[in-house]
Amino acid sequence: MSQPTEGQPMVLQEDRFARHQSIKWWDQQALTNARVLVIGAGALGNEVIKNLALLGVGHLAIADMDKIEASNLSRSVLFRESDEGHLKTVTAAKAALALYPTLNVHVIDGNVLSDLGLGWFRWAQVIVGALDNREARLFVNQCCIQTQKPWVDGGLDVLNGIVRGFDAPRTPCYECTMGNADWQLVNQRRSCSLLARQAFDAGGVPTTITTASVIGAMQAQEVIKRLHQLDCLDGSGFVYEGLRHTSYPIQYTQGKNCPWHEESTSIQSVNTFDSDTPLDQIAQWATEKLHGLDAIDLSRELVQTLTCPKCQNEREIFMPVDRLKTSTLVCETCQEECVPAFVHSIMPDSPLMQRTAKALGLPAWDVLWARRGMDGLGIELSGDQEKQLQTSQIHASNPEG
Numbered sequence: 168m169s170q171p172t173e174g175q176p177m178v179l180q181e182d183r184f185a186r187h188q189s190i191k192w193w194d195q196q197a198l199t200n201a202r203v204l205v206i207g208a209g210a211l212g213n214e215v216i217k218n219l220a221l222l223g224v225g226h227l228a229i230a231d232m233d234k235i236e237a238s239n240l241s242r243s244v245l246f247r248e249s250d251e252g253h254l255k256t257v258t259a260a261k262a263a264l265a266l267y268p269t270l271n272v273h274v275i276d277g278n279v280l281s282d283l284g285l286g287w288f289r290w291a292q293v294i295v296g297a298l299d300n301r302e303a304r305l306f307v308n309q310c311c312i313q314t315q316k317p318w319v320d321g322g323l324d325v326l327n328g329i330v331r332g333f334d335a336p337r338t339p340c341y342e343c344t345m346g347n348a349d350w351q352l353v354n355q356r357r358s359c360s361l362l363a364r365q366a367f368d369a370g371g372v373p374t375t376i377t378t379a380s381v382i383g384a385m386q387a388q389e390v391i392k393r394l395h396q397l398d399c400l401d402g403s404g405f406v407y408e409g410l411r412h413t414s415y416p417i418q419y420t421q422g423k424n425c426p427w428h429e430e431s432t433s434i435q436s437v438n439t440f441d442s443d444t445p446l447d448q449i450a451q452w453a454t455e456k457l458h459g460l461d462a463i464d465l466s467r468e469l470v471q472t473l474t475c476p477k478c479q480n481e482r483e484i485f486m487p488v489d490r491l492k493t494s495t496l497v498c499e500t501c502q503e504e505c506v507p508a509f510v511h512s513i514m515p516d517s518p519l520m521q522r523t524a525k526a527l528g529l530p531a532w533d534v535l536w537a538r539r540g541m542d543g544l545g546i547e548l549s550g551d552q553e554k555q556l557q558t559s560q561i562h563a564s565n566p567e568g
């Protein structure tokens with residue numbers, strides 16, 4: 168489908184959104200200007216992306232790591248049989264472009280836990296979680312709070328579902344909603360060896376398109392309401408009960424021990440720093456700002472080395488845990504599962520300071536956290552931004568990724 172030429176779209180646009188414009192409070196321009204990050208392009212993500220494109224949201228970023236399988240086809244309106252084996256992100260983006268050709272759509276092919284830089288959260292006005300596990304939700308929750316962005320979470324359970332909106336630290340956050348049973352499951356996964364964790368993640372959630380449509384539509388509607396400053400789910404949720412229709416709203420309370428309700432550390436965009444800047448340069452800059460430096464904290468935990476417990480063979484890795492492949496986790500010589508050593512903070516005198524964020528395994532367009540005593544400062548590696556936005560953009564004519 169060709170892009171509308173300049174001069175022409177105004178009439179087209181007016182026709183396209185005529186039914187929106189007869190809504191008194193509707194502001195189509197607010198949607199045209201909006202930037203929304205959708206994390207997950209499965210059953211729920213498909214519905215959210217479809218709705219946001221039809222509604223005329225102007226800028227979308229879609230993050231997912233998976234390729235399309237046959238089992239996705241019964242629940243994904245944007246995928247066709249011929250798309251099997253292709254990336255979910257690229258296929259969803261192209262389908263969204265076909266629905267709304269003036270859309271600017273970006274894709275991040277990777278795991279949210281390892282490959283999504285915090286810059287994408289800073290870019291977005293609102294984030295939509297279309298996720299199927301607690302670990303990813305916890306991370307998205309953390310990233311949204313650190314970048315001070317609201318997010319809308321959706322969850323599916325056969326005929327039932329849930330939609331929740333958070334804007335912490337002001338409102339209760341996702342972590343505040345976690346009960347003992349949720350933490351037990353998270354800790355069960357975290358206490359597993361890295362190999363077992365991958366097996367843990369392999370199962371799929373039982374879902375149908377009908378519940379995904381209901382919940383995805385509600386999530387998209389929450390985005391619209393937020394962009395119009397209307398009342399929306401805000402530290403609260405809506406439980407959709409699809410069997411007996413006893414659906415109900417739910418108000419969350421701030422967890423007593425929830426760590427996310429202090430004032431957030433401010434983040435500064437620095438255009439001269441990118442993921443190829445040696446950390447010691449960034450540390451020097453931060454030292455001047457904070458009049459000293461205790462450490463640079465990373466956006467996520469990295470595996471620094473893997474050591475074989477049998478032959479003591481140690482390999483340097485530098486990669487976020489969730490990017491590690493099974494084949495990397497086992498010893499090349501004896502096939503034993505290796506033991507990881509992690510790094511989350513880098514001290515000023517560490518030799519790791521000579522490395523770049525990229526060499527450490529961090530994703531592009533990330534944020535580093537400089538810390539001195541009680542003071543802190545987030546440093547957005549904004550030098551990556553333009554390249555990220557450019558290389559991630561999908562055009563209708565792009566070859567299949």
Ligand SMILES: [Zn+2]
Pocket residue numbers: 335339340341342343421422425426427428
């Ligand atoms: Zn909380």
Ligand SMILES: [Zn+2]
Pocket residue numbers: 475476477478479480498499500501502503
């Ligand atoms: Zn070995």
